[in-house]
Amino acid sequence: MQNALISVSDKTGIVEFAKELVNLGFRLISTGGTESVLKASGLDVVNVSEITHFPECLNGRVKTLHPAVHAGILARRNLKDHMNQIQDLGIETIDLVVINLYPFAETIQKPKVSFEEAIENIDIGGPTMLRSAAKNHEDVLVVVNPEDYSGVLNALKEKSVTHVFRRELALKVFEHTAFYDALISDYLREQVDGDVFPQKMTLAYEKVQDMRYGENPHQRGAFYREVSSKNIRGLADAKQLHGKELSFNNINDANAALGLLNEFEKPTAVAVKHATPCGVGVGIDIFHAFEKANACDPVSIFGGVVALNRPVDLETAEKLGSIFLEIxxxxxxxxxxxxxxxxxxxxxxxxxxxxxxxxxxxxVDLKKVTGGILIQDQDSKLMAEDMKVMTERIPTKQEMEEMTFAWTVCKHVKSNGIVISKNGMTLGLGQGQVSRVWASEAAVGHSNFPTKGSVLASDAFFPFADAVELAAKAGVTAIIQPGGSVRDAEIIEVANQYGIAMVFTGMRHFKH
Structure with a gap:
């Protein structure tokens, strides 16, 4: 008779699985809640204490951490010395291990969970048995996911338990325990106010869905959700009400739209194409906000993503529906x-x-590079506290409000980035250019509206005065930029010559 050790936190399907194992000739060994559930269903179950000849102790903290358990799992059946040793010690082999772990992830995501409760939900015996069984997978079948119950039963019934199948199950174990430990280290780092750039970095993500393809049809792709005690909400939590399945590019574009939209509290609409803003509007209501966003670039918005921060009424829906939009x-x-x-x-x-x-x-924000990752603080600030007016002319209150709007949009524009706006509406966006003057030319040249009386935002300082002169010719009355160029004095003087108000934020917003 073969032995199956079963101890699961997630009881989904375990009774049915255990009954089938008994029919296949397995003897069931279990502990605690799992044992109670199996016995309640009429199954004969051996308590693990009968195997270890040692009682469960420390309020259940110690049950399976015993040589009688781990020798039974780790003994290599093809080594005569191993088999003789466990026989002399009176230890039986354990041939199937079915375990899933204490719900640590669910625990730390509960509102106001205590540190003590989190610690008590760190499983010790479970990962140890799983790792033992996975290490000895050539002799022991190990199951960590209820979704694998049917596959294991089919393989046992058909006597088709291959080496590849065993290895696949072992891989799932080490993926699962690595994920589990990553959650624990992330939680503890947060509790002790640890370094967000630790010497050893582990990350925990779980798959939301496979993509039909990646950025291009010849690339594979998948979407993963971050799992942590911070319980960060994002696109993985969005509810899809209608339409086709989201693609890789859809998710990337939508994330860019939400990142920019997140900066605004007033009714705002953001249009994005290829993860790049193509129109942003702030209005008295969401309809007028979208009208502005759409008017900025009614060509590029075709096939794009629109994100809004107010509920959509029929009037706005009719306007949205008149345009081909992906999302x-x-x-x-x-x-x-x-x-x-x-x-x-x-x-x-x-x-x-x-x-x-x-x-x-x-x-933190992550960027993948070949052979590693770059990690940085998230760009969560907008301006430095020592923002200064640098020109003879002081901007009006209206110009300051408009520059704040343009600067906020510019923070989310690919560098080199220039944004021209007026009345809470982007008029032109120059982005992703290798020259700041080219970005300025693009912003002015792409405007569908007169730029006289507009403001201009630049994500980094002006290395030369050419972009300021271009802005003056376009009728820009105020400019907001970080400052910090060796030619700042020259650039300020040019602004003074044209009567342009200029503000230095003391903070740049490169976005590569």
Whole structure:
């Protein structure tokens, strides 16, 4: 008779699985809650204490940490010396280990969970048995995921338990325990106010879905959710109300739109194409905000993503529906508005309130490079405290408000980045250029509206005065930029010559 040791936190399907194991000739060994559930279903179960000849102690902290358990798992069946040793010690082999762990992730994500409760939900015996069984997978089948129960049963019934199958199950164990330990280290680092750039970095993500393909059809892709005690909400938490499955590029574009939208509290609409803003508007209501965003670049918005921070009414839905859009994201949709938008079969409609993310501190931003990752603090600030007016002319209150709007948008524009705006509406965006004057030319040249009386924001300092002269010819009356160029004095003087007000933020916003 073979022995199966079963101890699971997630009881999904365990009774049915155990009954099938008994039918296949397994004797069941278990502990605690799992033992009670199996016995309640009428199954004969041997308590692990009968195997170890040692009682469970320390309020259940010690049950399976015993040579009788681990020798039974780790003994190599093809080594005569191993088999003789366990026989002399009176230890039986354990041939199947079925374990899933204390719910640490669920525990730390509960509101106001205590440190003591979190610590008590760190499983010790479970990972140890899993790792033992996975190490000795050539002799021991190990199951960590209830989704594998049916596959294991089929393999046992058909006597088709291959080396590859065993190795696949072992891999799942080490992936699972690595994920589990990453969660624990992340939680403890946060509790002790540890370095966000530790010497050893582990990250915990779980798959949300496979993508049809990646950025291009010849690339594979998948979407993963970050798992941590910070319980960060993002696109993985959005509810899709209509449309096709999200693609790799859809998610990337939508994330860019939400990142920019998250900066605003007034009714705001953000249009994004290829993860790049192509129109942003702030209005008295969401309809007028979207009108402004759309008017900025009605060509590029075609096939783009629109994110809004207010519920969508019918009037706004009709305006949105008149344009081909890949995705519409809003905190909610009135019934008639949703009905109108759903007439378009392919548009993806997502319900997600960006306000849910505003108070969250994501701490770090990651960028993958060949052979490593770059990690940095998230760019969560807007301006330095010592922002200064540098020119003879002081900007008006209206110009300051407009520059703040343009500067906020510019923070999310690819470098080199220039934003020209007026009346809470982007007029032109120059982004991703290798020259600041080229970015300025693009912003001015792409405007569908007169730029006289507008303001200009630059994500970094002006190395030369050419962009300021270009702005003056376009009718820009105020400029906001970080400052810090060796030619700052020359650039300020040019601004003075044209009567342009110029503000230094003391903070740049490169976005590569």
């Amino acid at each position: 519409i994201i809003a905190p909610d949709f009135e019934a008639d508005a949703l009905e109108h938008l759903m007439r378009k079969k392919n548009v993806r409609i997502l319900k997600f309130d960006v306000a849910d993310t505003q108070s969250q501190n994501q701490i």
